[in-house]
Amino acid sequence: MRMGVHLSIKAKLVMASSAAQELKSTMEEFNRACNTLSELAFQRDLHRKYDIHHEGYRLIRQETNLPAQHVINAIAKVSAVYTRDQNKWHQFKSHSSVRYDAKSMTLSQDCQTASLTVCPKGRVTGRLQMSARMLKQLCQGELGSAELVYRKGNFYLHISITIPAPGVKQPQGSLGADLGFNRVAVTSDNKFHTAKNIRHKKSCYKRYPPQKILLQKDETISPGQRQ
Numbered sequence: 001m002r003m004g005v006h007l008s009i010k011a012k013l014v015m016a017s018s019a020a021q022e023l024k025s026t027m028e029e030f031n032r033a034c035n036t037l038s039e040l041a042f043q044r045d046l047h048r049k050y051d052i053h054h055e056g057y058r059l060i061r062q063e064t065n066l067p068a069q070h071v072i073n074a075i076a077k078v079s080a081v082y083t084r085d086q087n088k089w090h091q092f093k094s095h096s097s098v099r100y101d102a103k104s105m106t107l108s109q110d111c112q113t114a115s116l117t118v119c120p121k122g123r124v125t126g127r128l129q130m131s132a133r134m135l136k137q138l139c140q141g142e143l144g145s146a147e148l149v150y151r152k153g154n155f156y157l158h159i160s161i162t163i164p165a166p167g168v169k170q171p172q173g174s175l176g177a178d179l180g181f182n183r184v185a186v187t188s189d190n191k192f193h194t195a196k197n198i199r200h201k202k203s204c205y206k207r208y209p210p211q212k213i214l215l216q217k218d219e220t221i222s223p224g225q226r227q
Contacts, residue, residue: 004162007141009134013114013148013155015126020155023126026118027098027150030070033060034092037078042089047082049075065120073099098148100157105146111138114157116148128157137163 015023037056046052053075060071077099081090104117107128112135115125130138141161149156176188185193 004142005165006144007137007161007163009130009138009141009157009159009161011114011128011130011134011138011157011159013126013157014129015124015155019124019126022118022122022124023116023148023155024095024150026066026070027096027148028094029064029066029119030074030098031092031094031096033064033066033071033074034078034096036060036063037074038081038090038092041078041082045086047079047086049079052079052082067104067117067119067121069101069104069117070098070119073101073104095150097150097158100146100148102143102145107138107143111135126155137161 037052037060040056040059041047041052044055046055053072056075057071060066060074061068064071066074078090100116106115107113108115111128113125113127115123118124138159138161141163144160144162146157146159149158174188178186180186183192184195184198187193
């Protein structure tokens, strides 16, 4: 069975100012939920996704306007950081990335627009800008999750995809080689590889050894030292 290759496609998300504001508010609410879950996980020594979900899901649904799927993704994000490091209270900036999945993000058939869930409910649509090569890969790949990133006033989607691994070309035939001194190698297809180039390089090193070149450089007087 051929293994797939995992790629990350970076696309700029272009949308109307009102939609961008809704998305920004959703990002701030998402990270506020992450900080609440993070404090809960740190105080109660939780790191498994199941435990954080059991203790924090209902709390976040009551304290924020996040849709259910955003709450689940926030729990997964907090669980991931505490799985890596349980000894530190992790805090999230208001514009840290937001995780989207197949339930909270859909792409158009031509992969040029994205529809994202926002809070308290509804969706916003934006146009994706990327290179032609990345667009082709996105259309051909199997869609995974995505990270919504806010940087310098612009939104970007880092979309994970899986594409089939390229096939490995099977070698045809075989080649034998006989190694020697005067002739470095003689191959079974009657090609002779001589040591002429090697001897030329060797003679150059004999005439100009590296130590001599280094001494010549050290003994050179710079223009500023001349009187």
